[in-house]
Amino acid sequence: MSNAAARNADLRGRLSLPAILTGILGILSLVVLVIDFWPYLANGQVPQALFSPDETDFDQILFHFSTLPRLAMAFLCGAGLALAGAAIQTVLRNPLASPTTLGVGAGVEFALTLFVLLAPASLAMFQEAFALAGGLIALGAVYLIAANRGNATLWLILAGMIVNLLLQSGSQIILLFNEQYLQSIFMWGAGDLAQNGWEDMQFVWPRVLMGMIAILALSRPLDLLALGDDTAGSLGAKVTVLRLLILGLAVFITASVISAAGMIGFIGLAIPAALRIAGLSRSRDLMIYSLFTGGFALLIVDFVVRQFNGLGGDPLPTGAATALFGAPFIIFMLRKARIMPGTQNDDQHSDQQIISKTALSIALAVSLVIGVVFSLFVSLDGNGFVILGWQDSSLDILIGRSERTFAAMICGAALAVSGTLIQRVGRNPLASPEITGVSSATALAMILALAILGFGQRAELMVIGAAGGIASLLVLLALCRKFTHAPHYMLLNGLAMTAILGAMVRIVLTRSGTQTSILMSWLAGTTYFTNMNEVMIVAGVTGALLILAIALRRPLELASLGTDQSVSLGLGISGFQFAMMLLAAILAASATLLVGPLSFVGLMAPHLARVAGYRLAGGHLLGAVLIGVNVMMVAEWLARNMIYPAQLPTGLIAALIGTGYFLILAIRKR
Amino acid sequence: MNILRALVCPVLLCAALIGATMSPVMADPIEIEHERGILRLDTPAKRIATINWSFTESVIALGLDPVAIADPQDYVDWVAKPDLPESFVDLGPRASPNLEALRAAKPDLIITVPDIGMAYEKLAEIAPVLELKLFDGKNPAFETAREVFDKIARATGRETLAQAYLENVDQKLREYGKRVKTAIGPDQKINVVFFFDESNVGIFADTSLPGSVMTAMDVPVAYDGEVNKWGFGRGGLEILAPYAKETLVYTTPVPEVILDKLLNSPIWKVMDFSRNNRVYELPVVWAYGGVPSALRFARLLTETIESGPQQ
Numbered sequence: 001m002s003n004a005a006a007r008n009a010d011l012r013g014r015l016s017l018p019a020i021l022t023g024i025l026g027i028l029s030l031v032v033l034v035i036d037f038w039p040y041l042a043n044g045q046v047p048q049a050l051f052s053p054d055e056t057d058f059d060q061i062l063f064h065f066s067t068l069p070r071l072a073m074a075f076l077c078g079a080g081l082a083l084a085g086a087a088i089q090t091v092l093r094n095p096l097a098s099p100t101t102l103g104v105g106a107g108v109e110f111a112l113t114l115f116v117l118l119a120p121a122s123l124a125m126f127q128e129a130f131a132l133a134g135g136l137i138a139l140g141a142v143y144l145i146a147a148n149r150g151n152a153t154l155w156l157i158l159a160g161m162i163v164n165l166l167l168q169s170g171s172q173i174i175l176l177f178n179e180q181y182l183q184s185i186f187m188w189g190a191g192d193l194a195q196n197g198w199e200d201m202q203f204v205w206p207r208v209l210m211g212m213i214a215i216l217a218l219s220r221p222l223d224l225l226a227l228g229d230d231t232a233g234s235l236g237a238k239v240t241v242l243r244l245l246i247l248g249l250a251v252f253i254t255a256s257v258i259s260a261a262g263m264i265g266f267i268g269l270a271i272p273a274a275l276r277i278a279g280l281s282r283s284r285d286l287m288i289y290s291l292f293t294g295g296f297a298l299l300i301v302d303f304v305v306r307q308f309n310g311l312g313g314d315p316l317p318t319g320a321a322t323a324l325f326g327a328p329f330i331i332f333m334l335r336k337a338r339i340m341p342g343t344q345n346d347d348q349h350s351d352q353q354i355i356s357k358t359a360l361s362i363a364l365a366v367s368l369v370i371g372v373v374f375s376l377f378v379s380l381d382g383n384g385f386v387i388l389g390w391q392d393s394s395l396d397i398l399i400g401r402s403e404r405t406f407a408a409m410i411c412g413a414a415l416a417v418s419g420t421l422i423q424r425v426g427r428n429p430l431a432s433p434e435i436t437g438v439s440s441a442t443a444l445a446m447i448l449a450l451a452i453l454g455f456g457q458r459a460e461l462m463v464i465g466a467a468g469g470i471a472s473l474l475v476l477l478a479l480c481r482k483f484t485h486a487p488h489y490m491l492l493n494g495l496a497m498t499a500i501l502g503a504m505v506r507i508v509l510t511r512s513g514t515q516t517s518i519l520m521s522w523l524a525g526t527t528y529f530t531n532m533n534e535v536m537i538v539a540g541v542t543g544a545l546l547i548l549a550i551a552l553r554r555p556l557e558l559a560s561l562g563t564d565q566s567v568s569l570g571l572g573i574s575g576f577q578f579a580m581m582l583l584a585a586i587l588a589a590s591a592t593l594l595v596g597p598l599s600f601v602g603l604m605a606p607h608l609a610r611v612a613g614y615r616l617a618g619g620h621l622l623g624a625v626l627i628g629v630n631v632m633m634v635a636e637w638l639a640r641n642m643i644y645p646a647q648l649p650t651g652l653i654a655a656l657i658g659t660g661y662f663l664i665l666a667i668r669k670r
Numbered sequence: 671m672n673i674l675r676a677l678v679c680p681v682l683l684c685a686a687l688i689g690a691t692m693s694p695v696m697a698d699p700i701e702i703e704h705e706r707g708i709l710r711l712d713t714p715a716k717r718i719a720t721i722n723w724s725f726t727e728s729v730i731a732l733g734l735d736p737v738a739i740a741d742p743q744d745y746v747d748w749v750a751k752p753d754l755p756e757s758f759v760d761l762g763p764r765a766s767p768n769l770e771a772l773r774a775a776k777p778d779l780i781i782t783v784p785d786i787g788m789a790y791e792k793l794a795e796i797a798p799v800l801e802l803k804l805f806d807g808k809n810p811a812f813e814t815a816r817e818v819f820d821k822i823a824r825a826t827g828r829e830t831l832a833q834a835y836l837e838n839v840d841q842k843l844r845e846y847g848k849r850v851k852t853a854i855g856p857d858q859k860i861n862v863v864f865f866f867d868e869s870n871v872g873i874f875a876d877t878s879l880p881g882s883v884m885t886a887m888d889v890p891v892a893y894d895g896e897v898n899k900w901g902f903g904r905g906g907l908e909i910l911a912p913y914a915k916e917t918l919v920y921t922t923p924v925p926e927v928i929l930d931k932l933l934n935s936p937i938w939k940v941m942d943f944s945r946n947n948r949v950y951e952l953p954v955v956w957a958y959g960g961v962p963s964a965l966r967f968a969r970l971l972t973e974t975i976e977s978g979p980q981q
Contacts (some may be wrong), residue, residue: 061940062908176763194906196869197935379770393773396795400769458788519767528766645762645771 012040013081017278018289025296027459029075032303036067067193072319073204077193077257077294078267082294083287084250085268086275087215090283091246093275096157098134098269103163105265107138111169117178131259137513138163139348141462145662151210159455165600166659171366172524173468177646180588192262193302211253219284251631264319264504265499266326267668273428274329281640293443301325316507323503332482334341357613357623364626371633377403380641391642399532406539407530408636408650409629411591412601414542416628417549418587419602420609420621424560425580432603433588436581437497439597443587444501447519451508462593469589473582524597526637538594545583548619553618556580560617596651600658601628608661631657702821705784705801713933714827715779719759719797721767723749724804725781726959728819731835731962732828738775740764741924747923749956751966772796782837794836800825804958807899810882812964819961839965840886846972847887853975855947859916860884860971861943864957865924868931870908873913877901880957881922883964892916900958907937914942919950919971921957950974 029359034041039059040049048054053064085098092102098551111134115127144157151256195201221242257264272286280286300319303320347553376387376398388394418433429547433439445468449455455464522529549556555576588602606620614623635653642648702823707736710733718727723821729736735755740746740766742754759775761767765785769792772780782790784803793799802818805811816836823832827969854860862874862881873893874880878901881891892913895903903909910918918941933949943949955970956963 055940058911058940061937062911065936066906066908192867192870194869196907196932196937199931199935397770397773400773400792435738461788529792531791558700645760645768647766647768649764 018275018280029296029299029630065197069198069201074299078298079291079295080257080269081252081268082290084253086272086287086290087246087250089272091243102160102267103138103142104135104254106164106167107134108255110171113171115608132255135255146173169655172426204260206631207256211249215249223283265323270326270329299572320506327500375637376401380644382644403532404527407527408632411595412628413625414587414591415602416605416624417546418584420606420624421580421584423606425577436585437468438585438588439592440498440501442469442592443597465593474583522596524649526649527595538590541590550618556617600655606657715825717778719777723729727962728822728960740767746868750954804824805899810877811876811879812882815960843968847889849972850889854917857889861892861913861918864921868928872902872904874902917948918943918951921952947979951980
């Protein structure tokens with residue numbers, strides 16, 4: 001605890017820093033208010049504009065019913081989310097926790113999307129309860145996956161990422177079948193603060209205020225929680241009840257805010273984390289400061305965003321813009337805050353091998369062969385199974401099916417190798433290729449080229465995508481050039497980059513009209529557009545890199561032991577780790593080029609392979625490839641046939657399989 | 671329109687001449703300029719697959735039943751008319767038409783849009799593909815729709831029918847235009863808007879399909895601000911403020927909840943068009959469609975305005 005003492009001393013030294021920060025934001029907010037109120041300040045009509053606007057003066061009506069509620073909404077949403085973030089961070093003792101990183105936002109969004117599009121009007125009164133339940137279930141799932149792990153900080157974040165990805169996939173599936181309403185849902189999903197009257201405000205303020213008061217009332221016990229379960233327990237606080245209560249309230253605030261204003265990312269993460277770095281450690285102070293700083297910050301960001309919304313142009317959604325501002329800040333914060341412990345030896349699986357490795361390998365190989373034959377010759381046509389008979393067009397149909405099946409399988413292999421390398425080198429069993437940010441960057445480049453710049457040819461898009469992937473790789477390398485904790489930094493920087501890119505994708509999606517659904521299915525990972533040449537090229541790259549990785553299996557083995565041991569064994573481990581990460585990133589980018597940023601296979605296949613008993617690096621790689629290929633093959637068949645003639649993105653099915661697996665795993669571990 | 675025809679005709683003529691001299695055996699192959707160069711068909715297409723509603727309705731209007739249609743369920747909700755044929759192959763979503771279903775339908779022509787240009791090669795393996803752009807951000811959408819209609823007519827060998835159809839459309843539009851102007855008065859312009867949600871609206875300018883149809887009807891379009899590729903501007907309700915003195919027509923379908931909130935919001939209520947009762951609700955018509963939707967829009971606009979504003 002000498003660390004805490006040092007921090008206290010430090011705190012006394014710069015006690016005023018959080019106050020200065022809040023003060024500056026407060027003054028800027030005041031400036032915003034003065035600018036917005038100026039016309040009425042100048043002619044002394046402020047009270048009138050505030051309370052009883054002149055019904056014949058359009059500007060005054062607009063000010064009273066659009067600008068004012070928007071200002072209030074921005075402050076309230078910012079304050080609510082920041083306070084919720086501070087509460088969640090304190091309860092979970094995790095400086096990277098927040099409503100968005102822990103899947104609460106995605107849970108609420110999923111529930112609301114489901115509700116708005118599918119529930120009959122008669123159930124409208126249950127909408128709020130439904131949204132709240134969505135958020136709580138998501139948080140519960142994240143907690144379940146991460147509970148009882150050695151390195152709770154990282155596990156929670158990674159579990160949050162998994163749940164986020166799953167729920168976003170879920171929302172996308174629903175949206176894909178309601179594409180006529182995509183535009184409105186996307187505006188809301190991207191965090192839209194535009195107001196039209198005080199109705200939303202009247203919905204939000206009592207809820208958020210109630211939640212705030214309750215959390216602040218509970219904040220004294222929170223300080224006990226911050227000391228750790230043992231201490232708090234001995235002090236007599238009913239730890240579990242209190243934790244759940246506060247988390248529930250935080251989710252309640254988040255759900256209310258998101259119901260009204262959509263996804264507004266990063267305020268809940270960045271504000272409390274920044275204040276903590278600035279020296280606040282007592283939870284009550286942290287929360288009160290977070291409340292005001294968060295409110296001011298969103299007010300200012302929204303003001304900036306409003307300036308870009310000229311009449312007639314496509315509006316820029318505030319929530320997505322917040323993520324653009326917030327995510328770079330996370331990268332900055334990662335360098336300031338020492339949140340990553342130096343060693344990481346958690347999750348040493350003590351599970352028994354399920355069956356013998358040889359038997360498993362043979363079983364996987366057999367299922368692969370049978371699966372390929374089945375995939376090519378059997379399909380569903382809405383009435384039942386159809387076995388492909390011999391006709392003129394059979395050969396063409398077989399070629400079409402094999403293009404897609406092989407594309408999925410190759411991607412499964414590429415991502416499995418990529419994931420194995422990242423998990424081994426990062427010594428983190430929940431790490432996956434997506435979180436290097438390379439696939440997101442590849443996807444973003446292709447989407448920008450397609451939707452904004454108007455490139456339509458696949459070959460052009462591939463080149464642009466590859467360029468995007470490489471550029472993001474370089475950025476990542478530049479950010480991680482200090483090798484001390486390279487793998488962790490890489491993962492967390494990747495997380496931040498994924499968030500930035502995700503925000504940009506959301507912005508693009510709000511303005512791409514009828515192409516949106518194409519982009520969405522592609523984002524979720526579809527084999528629809530692939531052709532055999534591309535499959536062959538990616539297969540070649542994957543094969544070559546797999547062989548390279550297997551050739552390097554000994555140093556890879558040492559790298560997975562942990563830096564300390566391997567350094568003492570005389571290996572220049574950082575450079576090697578780095579090269580392996582590079583390899584992994586190239587593989588992830590190739591897979592993305594082929595079918596889009598497929599999630600989960602890169603996470604699941606290596607994990608499953610290890611649990612199944614493939615311990616040594618070489619076997620681990622091959623086992624993961626076998627599993628990855630099998631999973632993708634199944635996902636691809638389901639995607640093509642489940643709801644014929646419509647087709648689901650393969651990545652969504654793979655994501656569903658993958659998350660299901662992790663939830664079962666998490667439950668079995670208890 | 672005339673300029674375009676003047677440009678296109680000589681090209682086609684030349685192409686036809688070259689075609690005639692190069693392959694004298696062929697009896698008049700049909701040649702149509704599209705996004706991928708020139709499409710040659712030996713005989714008029716009979717089994718058409720349509721990947722976009724604009725083509726679906728145009729083919730049906732030309733008296734031919736498409737054998738395969740993308741997104742037929744949503745067509746019923748958003749395009750409404752003309753009615754879909756009794757039997758056809760459902761291709762699933764427009765964004766990814768099911769290739770096996772498409773192949774099973776045995777089309778002899780697939781009409782598609784550049785939006786799914788990435789799938790062009792795959793479609794071309796199944797049947798000849800006509801890839802036509804509907805919105806380019808420059809040409810008025812109605813003119814593009816007419817060209818598309820012409821091209822579909824040539825591909826199916828129904829030029830005479832198409833010409834008669836278009837002449838009828840022109841005549842109807844003039845007639846509807848006069849009726850609308852009589853109904854709204856000489857000084858009024860019309861805003862055609864649609865609702866994204868309770869605080870965001872889109873408003874059609876003269877390059878959009880509704881806007882360019884109104885131009886053809888000689889009915890003045892109110893909105894003259896910034897627009898996107900589809901010819902509409904987008905923003906909060908305040909985007910309507912400068913045009914509040916004019917008449918307003920909003921398109922459907924709109925979810926009941928959104929419509930309720932919007933029409934009862936203070937900003938909406940303070941606008942001149944709602945204070946002075948100049949708000950009209952248009953029945954379902956596809957605002958991004960082809961010539962049949964253009965005609966339907968003109969008719970519905972006229973009937974809606976003649977039957978008086980919404981109460």
